[in-house]
Amino acid sequence: MLMTPWLKPAVTGFDRGLVRTAAILIHLFRGHAIPQGTVLRDPSSGLAVEMKDGCNGVNVTVLLCAALLAFPASWSLKAKGLLIGVVAIQFVNFLRFISLYYLLQYSQAWFDFAHAYLWESLIMLDALAVFWLWVHLVFRSTAITHVEA
């Protein structure tokens, strides 16, 4: 659905926001980066990374949201899980994007490995970890409810 033509501008806008925020974060830590739409460019070397479909963490976020919504739990717990899950995945995705930006300046081969395999698996495991913790939270609150009853 995210790839439908009428949602594409929203996803691209989201990507631009992520790139701009990444540039602000890099500036806060005294780094140098220029946001150009969905591209983050290093002013000295000219090397740039582009935030494209699949790089914005949306795929994994959708997968996690589907799992959270399908699991039998109260709506308040689901809302908490969705909020924490989206924040956790986007946080890791920020780390991923910024680390890839710096990794590209260092080595193209390492960038390719980290981009295509390492970070993709870490983000998926992040989603699994969030889901795991959330299920335990659901279990604990269900147990407390039963004890209180």
Next chain:
Amino acid sequence: MLALWWFALQSPMLFALEGAESVALRLLSSPGSKEPVELDPSGDWNFRVPVEDTQRETNPASGKGGAPTKFRAIEFTIPRSDVVLFTFSVPVFWAIVLGAPLGKSSARALLWGTAVVAVVEVFSLLTLVEITAYAVVAQLHPSADGLAAWARDVGDKIVVGVIPFAAPVLVAVALHRDLRSQIFPESHPAIINADDALPGTAQGIQVQRPALDRNPDRDPRGRSR
């Protein structure tokens, strides 16, 4: 595990994938046809996919359509760096299973899971090959359906961007009983049937039992003797 895969396991896994993919594509093509997968000296994979299509070429001088040309197969190349992705799920699956607590189900989950993930990888690459072949066919027909192009795009994204990363996690959780019981605590009401649970134990729903009656003369069903 990723480092082991990257430096040592990639080549043997690609070799095994090539064999499996060749068998899968042969099943789709007519008997006696050319080898469906061939590696060129640079390591890139050349695919030959059977396709039934007819294209009428336009004569640029006269602007009229020429005789129709019938296509029986399409040949295209997928770079080695792209095919490597389809050997990636197995080591990730191994890492998850070996990182989980070792129990009785670990060895069985490792064996079955490896087989399942390997089959998923073979079919994912097969799907990508078919999508690519139909994308090439669609380029020959500029007026092709936009919805079909969108469906191919979505299929491509799922096969390349989702399945290789989600499959090892999902298969590990589905097949590794100890890992599953860690993620889904057995006492969750949705997981365990209340009839299977022993009331008052840590397993299953905490069934509400009537408060202990301190009057020994009282019948458990509530009637006074």
